[in-house]
Amino acid sequence: MPTYPALDTTALSRRRLLQLLGLGAGTLTLAACVPEAGPAAPNAAGTAAAGTKTDFSFASWSLTEESAAPAIRELLGQYAGDNDVEVREVSYPYNEYISQLTLQVKGGQVAGAVHVDVAWLGSLAALGKLQDLGPLAQGVDYTEAGLSAATFDGVQYGLPWNIGAIGLIANTDLLERAGIAAAPTTVDEFESALKDLKKLGGGVVPYAASTKAAQLKDVLIWMETFGSPLLDSGKVTIGDDASVEAVTWYRSLYDQGLIAPDVDRFDARSLFAQGRAAIYDDAIVGRDAVVTESPDKKLADKLTAWSRPVLAAGDTPRALVWGGAIAVVDGEGAETAADFARWMTSDVDVARQYFEARGLPPATESALVLPDVADDAFGAQFAERITATATTNPFWVYPQYAQIETVIAEQVQAVLVGSAEPRAAMEKAGAAAQKLVD
Numbered sequence: 001m002p003t004y005p006a007l008d009t010t011a012l013s014r015r016r017l018l019q020l021l022g023l024g025a026g027t028l029t030l031a032a033c034v035p036e037a038g039p040a041a042p043n044a045a046g047t048a049a050a051g052t053k054t055d056f057s058f059a060s061w062s063l064t065e066e067s068a069a070p071a072i073r074e075l076l077g078q079y080a081g082d083n084d085v086e087v088r089e090v091s092y093p094y095n096e097y098i099s100q101l102t103l104q105v106k107g108g109q110v111a112g113a114v115h116v117d118v119a120w121l122g123s124l125a126a127l128g129k130l131q132d133l134g135p136l137a138q139g140v141d142y143t144e145a146g147l148s149a150a151t152f153d154g155v156q157y158g159l160p161w162n163i164g165a166i167g168l169i170a171n172t173d174l175l176e177r178a179g180i181a182a183a184p185t186t187v188d189e190f191e192s193a194l195k196d197l198k199k200l201g202g203g204v205v206p207y208a209a210s211t212k213a214a215q216l217k218d219v220l221i222w223m224e225t226f227g228s229p230l231l232d233s234g235k236v237t238i239g240d241d242a243s244v245e246a247v248t249w250y251r252s253l254y255d256q257g258l259i260a261p262d263v264d265r266f267d268a269r270s271l272f273a274q275g276r277a278a279i280y281d282d283a284i285v286g287r288d289a290v291v292t293e294s295p296d297k298k299l300a301d302k303l304t305a306w307s308r309p310v311l312a313a314g315d316t317p318r319a320l321v322w323g324g325a326i327a328v329v330d331g332e333g334a335e336t337a338a339d340f341a342r343w344m345t346s347d348v349d350v351a352r353q354y355f356e357a358r359g360l361p362p363a364t365e366s367a368l369v370l371p372d373v374a375d376d377a378f379g380a381q382f383a384e385r386i387t388a389t390a391t392t393n394p395f396w397v398y399p400q401y402a403q404i405e406t407v408i409a410e411q412v413q414a415v416l417v418g419s420a421e422p423r424a425a426m427e428k429a430g431a432a433a434q435k436l437v438d
Contacts, residue, residue, distance in 0.1 A: 042155060045131040045328055045338040055086040056333025056340065059101060060115035063091035067292040068285075071357035075350060079340055087340070088112075095214040095264065098123065098402055105129055111331020113341050115161070118323040119396050121152040126399035130157045131328040136338055140346045146363035150325035152397075158325030159345040160363035165319045166218075166283045167386030168306040169290075171299070174204065174278040183306045187225065187249070190309040194258040197278045205260045207253065208268035208277035211416055215264040216409035218281050220393065222246045224318045226311055231394040236437055238408060239423075239430035248422045251415050261416075269293065279306070283322040284382050288358045305382040307389075319390040323363075400436040407432040 058076060062068035076087045090110055092100040098120050104110035106127055116124060124130055134156040137147060146160030170183075178197045184190040197206035210218040220230060226249070227242035237243065253259045263271070269286055271277035273293040280286075291300045307317040326341040328334055344350060351367035354360065361379060362368060373379070395404045411429035414420035420428075 042125075042128070042130055042132040042157070043330055045133045045136050046335055053083045053085050053336040053339065054333050055088065056337040057088040057090050057110060057112035058115070058337070058340070059090035059110060059113070061092060061094040061097040062115065063089055064093050065289070067289045068358065071354060074357075075344065075354065078350075079343060083336070085336060090114075094266075102127065105329055108331065111329045112333045112337035113344075114327050114329055116158055116325050116327050118149045118158065118160075118163075118321070118325055119393060119401065121150065121157050121325070121327070122397055123399045123401055124327065125152045125155070125157050129330050131330060131334065131338065132156060133159050133328060133338065133341065136342045140342065141365040142346070142363055143365060143368070146323070149321060149323045149392075150327075158327040159341050161324045161326055161345045162285070162360040163321075163323035163363050164284050164361050164382070165387040165390035166221075166281055166322045167319045167382070167390075168279055168308055169272070169282050169286060170279045170304050170306055171272065171275070171277075171302050172304050173302045174200065174275070175304075178278070183304075184309050185307075186313060187309050187311055191249075191253070191258070194253065194279075195256075198256075198258060200278075203276060205263075205271055205277040206258045206279065208263055208271045208280035209250075209253070209259040210264055210268065210281065211254065211259060211261055211413070212264040212267070213406070213409040213413045216412050217393075217405045219247065219250055219412050220408070221308065221318050221320050222250060225308060225315075229394070231437070234437065236430045236434040238433060239427035243430075244423045244426050247412055247415050247426055250412070251422065254416050273299070275299075284379060285322075285358070285360055287378065288360075300378075303378055305378070305385045307385045317385075317389050319386045321390045321392045395433075395437075398437060404433045404436050407436070 060072060062072055076089070080087045090104070098117070101110065101114060102123065105114075105124065132155050137156050137159060142160055143163070146163045147156065149163050150156065150158035150160045174197060178193070178200055180193050180196055184193045194206040197204060210216050223230060223238065223243040223246040226246035228240050228246065229237050231237060250259075254261070265282065268277060268280040269282065269289045270293065272280050273290040275294070275296055287300070287303060308319060310317055326345055328338045328341055346364050348364070348366050348370070351362040351364065352370055352372065355362060355367070355370070355373055359376065359379065361383075362373065367373060395401050398404060408429045411420065411425040415422050415425045
């Protein structure tokens with residue numbers, strides 16, 4: 001089990017820290033901006049009465065990850081033992097998870113509790129098989145931001161488990177060796193810092209940015225940084241000057257060797273853990289992964305969170321909301337699965353145990369005030385510098401979200417490998433995304 005360092009960070013009051021870990025009241029607008037009707041009204045969840053619990057399935061991509069699976073299996077074992085049931089595991093790697101889960105749920109081959117990225121709720125809800133967990137959320141002190149993130153089309157399709165953001169994580173040891181004393185605040189300063197890092201040599205990747213199609217959604221946050229809204233009143237804006245400028249800049253990083261080919265989130269974590277990358281994009285969940293994998297036993301002490309650089313001084317740094325929730329698919333064992341979902345996401349002892357194992361921010365007020373959570377210095381730094389300005393992806397409200405992301409990623413990758421020019425590729429991406437939005 002990793003331990004986390006006491007960083008020398010900007011002093012935060014406990015009240016301010018809790019506000020940040022809860023994402024504040026104004027950052028999440030997913031439920032409010034849904035443009036179209038969802039599926040037919042879902043069945044409301046119920047929980048099995050004592051003595052009537054049954055076996056059920058639990059699906060999670062984290063069960064395929066060495067750094068995450070032991071902590072989750074420990075909790076699954078506790079619930080199964082306490083309730084005399086069997087919990088069947090269903091797992092696929094993250095990059096395949098939503099497509100595989102969609103096929104299995106649609107075909108009636110998976111029911112019960114399912115771990116979901118909040119970005120996927122719209123797609124899964126469109127299948128018409130998720131339960132309304134609103135009744136289970138009543139009386140539980142979930143944060144307002146957490147509940148909002150796990151809501152789609154006004155329905156509580158998930159119970160929030162861990163809610164935060166995706167931003168830039170850096171290795172202070174490599175920064176110091178490159179002579180970088182302070183975090184860059186603008187895109188130009190950021191590129192200059194990457195050039196200084198490249199001078200270190202030794203195969204160090206300055207910025208392990210995503211370049212594989214599977215994770216090229218990260219470039220969307222750079223498009224927003226350059227001023228593209230991505231979506232405006234139902235009109236896809238990719239192909240506008242800002243998005244073209246962002247992708248042109250991204251390719252320039254690629255051409256200069258400041259980012260590397262064939263990198264996704266898991267490659268980036270591995271490079272960072274090995275000390276072969278100085279900066280990469282991740283949620284706070286990445287801390288556990290890189291610290292566990294790294295041969296450098298002091299890596300945890302070297303982590304720092306950076307606000308994403310802005311195009312011009314005074315702009316608001318961009319960050320993407322990230323979070324996990326547990327939903328329930330109608331079918332065999334659904335009542336017990338619903339009971340498990342509430343226990344897993346709201347029990348304070350479970351939250352303490354899971355935080356100690358993985359360092360992920362919980363989603364209930366009572367868990368956020370636990371001393372270990374509130375006093376986590378890196379978590380506070382991450383919340384202050386990244387989570388505080390996080391916003392949702394405007395495409396999340398569409399059931400075709402995954403397809404939208406794919407058609408954009410394919411065109412960005414074409415630009416990176418030199419088979420397409422930025423403007424033509426982004427206009428093509430925007431047109432393809434628009435067809436999916438309409």
